[in-house]
Amino acid sequence: MPSGIALVIWIAGTIAGVCFVSCCVIRGFFLKYFFLNLYVILSLFADLSRQYVLHFYGQESGQYFYAYFYTDCLLTVALFVAVISLASRVFAELQLAKYVRFVAVLLLLGTAGFSYAVVAQSSERLATTFAFELSQNLYFVGLVLTYLLWGAVLKLRETRTRLVQMVLSLGLYFSAYAGIYALGNLATRYEAVQYLGPILGCFLPISWLLTMVRHTEESRLTPARLVAVQR
Amino acid sequence: MMAAFILAFSLLTLLMFFVSYCRSLTASSLNTSLSEDVLDVTGIQAKASGRDFNKVIQILQLCPDRSEDRSRLQIVGAYYSFLNLLDQLFAKISPAVRAWAEEERAGCAHFAAVLLGRRIALNREMLAQEVDF
Secondary structure: OOOOHHHHHHHHHHHHHHHHHHHHHHHOOOOOOHHHHHHHHHHHHHHHHHHHHHHHHOOOOHHHHHHHHHHHHHHHHHHHHHHHHHHHHHOHHHOOHHHHHHHHHHHHHHHHHHHHHHHOOOOOOHHHHHHHHHHHHHHHHHHHHHHHHHHHHHHOOOOEHHHHHHHHHHHHHHHHHHHHHHHHHHOOOOOOHHHHHHHHHHHHHHHHHHHHHHOOOOOEOOHHHOOOOOO | OHHHHHHHHHHHHHHHHHHHHHHHHHHHHHOOOOOHHHHHHHOOOOOOOOOHHHHHHHHHHHOOOOHHHHHHHHHHHHHHHHHHHHHHHHOOOOHHHHHHHHHHHHHHHHHHHHHHHHHHHHHHHHHHHHHHO
16 A cells, blocks of 8 residues: 555545546436546556555566556556547537547557557567557657647637536646656656656546536636637 | 756646636636625725735635635636736736736636625525524
């Protein structure tokens, strides 16, 4: 089990995740936001399975190594699908949702193919290296897609408050995660940096939960207010 | 070098998303006009200005807390502090930044005043229920 600060962060994230899923179920939006819920549920299970493996095998074990990277890969695919589900809702009114899904499948297969091509040369631990490479590449694709999606939200003058805030939460999450990743490489000796990732992990379920609680499906906002500079 | 570039780029995009996120919070209150009670209590003249924010927050702290408003208020408070910082750093270089920051701070003050109006209404309701009881 994690100790001290890590434990507090883990509990906060778990509670936020459970609350988000419960809120969606109680308010009848579980299916409407199915892929967001799926991501949160999978992240809860991933956390639990990692804790289980950590408890029985220890942090230096091969089992923990496999458990960590496979669950991470699974979560990245789930997050990618969550981004696509929001994109298809944004483009639904233009009757472009099926094309968005088609492009998403192509992107996923393309990223998997590219990742395989990168790791194919090394025969050692091929599956694990592939999981790590796919996770990293898909994360980058997800980040670019979120920026494009935000651009589409502004261009199409999207007014649905829930949808806008969920996309913004994803944008904040991806930006902050990339920043933490870079900071981790620049300042490895600072202990505080290692807690930033888990803290950020709590952010998505918390912000989605607040969006669900505060705004109804009918809530609308003025699209011109979303851009920093008025046009 | 690459890590520093990624860090700078991600901080910029983080800032962009943060501003948009805060604007989406304050935007939800823009269509709500301020009640007479709020105008009386805060001394706001028809339209809130950036300077009213701190005054409204002080009055808000005197009212019973509503848990559903707390996190929103904290985020908007952080945004207000960020705008103040921006104003102090760039106002002399670019007057456009000052004008933009002032407009945004007025939005923050209006948001806080709308919350104050809701709290006053809630208090009135609770008081009326107690009297009925």
